[in-house]
Amino acid sequence: MWIMPEDKLPEYKRRNRAVSVADALAGAIDPVLRKRGFASRDIISHWSLIAPAPFNETTLPEKLSWPRASNNADGATLVLRCAPGQALFAQHEAPAIAAAVNRYFGYVLVRDVRLSAEPFTPGSGRKVQKQHKPSPDAIARVGAQTERVEDETLREALRVLGLALSSKTERNNG
Known part of the structure; x- marks a missing residue:
């Protein structure tokens, strides 16, 4: 019987490997994002890098609305949640926000920016951990x-x- 040398054996792939939380949740999050018009989670996860200041802290992407026409070369409408008191400023700077998103992706992804009626509270996702002293x-x-x-x-x-x-x-x- 012929036995394959050890250096020629195919690498065994473990099925019970450790995965990051982001990879484990990707299967659950991606379908929800697709329903909101996002092809991937890049625009949400990198929003602090994409959006110009101060919009990287006062706004958050909610959805992308694509035109019904078959030619999507025009780009989508980006709907943003905005912090209270920042809506007028964000609406005025909408072309700059769209340009920043398009510059980040390297093509015309966003044609227009609209504001959502849903409020966004900056820092609401951050949870303050209380220090617990052990007994x-x-x-x-x-x-x-x-x-x-x-x-x-x-x-x-x-x-x-x-x-x-x-x-x-x-x-x-x-």
């Missing part, structure tokens, strides 16, 4: 579990991890 019991328990580790940096890393996990468990249970 003395958790500190003692984690310290006892990590005291036998000889490497000081590893012991400290394990202690921090253990305290973080124990505080998460305490918040969920209590």
Whole structure:
């Protein structure tokens, strides 16, 4: 029986590989974005780089409305959510916003910019994390579990991890 040399064996592909959260959620997010007119999530995920200041912080793309004609060379209408008090300024600078989007993609993607009636609150997606102090019991328990580790940096890393996990468990249970 002939056996293939090890250097000629095909590389085994793992099926249980670790994937990023973005890759795992892509299958769920992409169909929703397609319904909103976006071919990919680039315009949303890179909006802070695409839009000129201050619109990168005061506006957010909601959808792209494509014309019904078969020739889409004219571009789409970009609908933006705008922070309160910024609508007039954003509407006035709509040609500059469209030009910035088209410059980023390298072709005429956006022909017109309209504002949505839905409000956008800048920073509403950011969640402030409260610092949770672990209980003395958790500190003692984690310290006892990590005291036998000889490497000081590893012991400290394990202690921090253990305290973080124990505080998460305490918040969920209590």
